[in-house]
Amino acid sequence: MIRRDWRFVNGLHYYYYQVHNGKVIGQAYNLANSIIWGAKIPISATEELILGQYIEMEYAKKAIEEYWNEKDRTLEVPSEHLLSTL
Numbered sequence: 001m002i003r004r005d006w007r008f009v010n011g012l013h014y015y016y017y018q019v020h021n022g023k024v025i026g027q028a029y030n031l032a033n034s035i036i037w038g039a040k041i042p043i044s045a046t047e048e049l050i051l052g053q054y055i056e057m058e059y060a061k062k063a064i065e066e067y068w069n070e071k072d073r074t075l076e077v078p079s080e081h082l083l084s085t086l
Helices: 057-072
Strands: 004-010 013-018 024-030 037-042 048-054
Touching (some): 048 057
Antiparallel strands (some): 013 024, 024 037
16 A cells, blocks of 8 residues: 655645655645635646645545545556457
């Protein structure tokens, strides 16, 4: 199992990362110094998956953790052409 942890940057950003290599795999961030928090997952260097907007930071962090927990339990098929057409 891949070990993950949170890194506190400042009062507005938290990064979720893989402990073994330091790769950032999620970010919880405050929207414009408001009470609203966002959660996103980096897909590539130029793409992000926005998970949503949340009323508190803990909900945004939980959404990211739940995303990766579900991803750990999901079998990914690299190509739909490998699926049976029966």
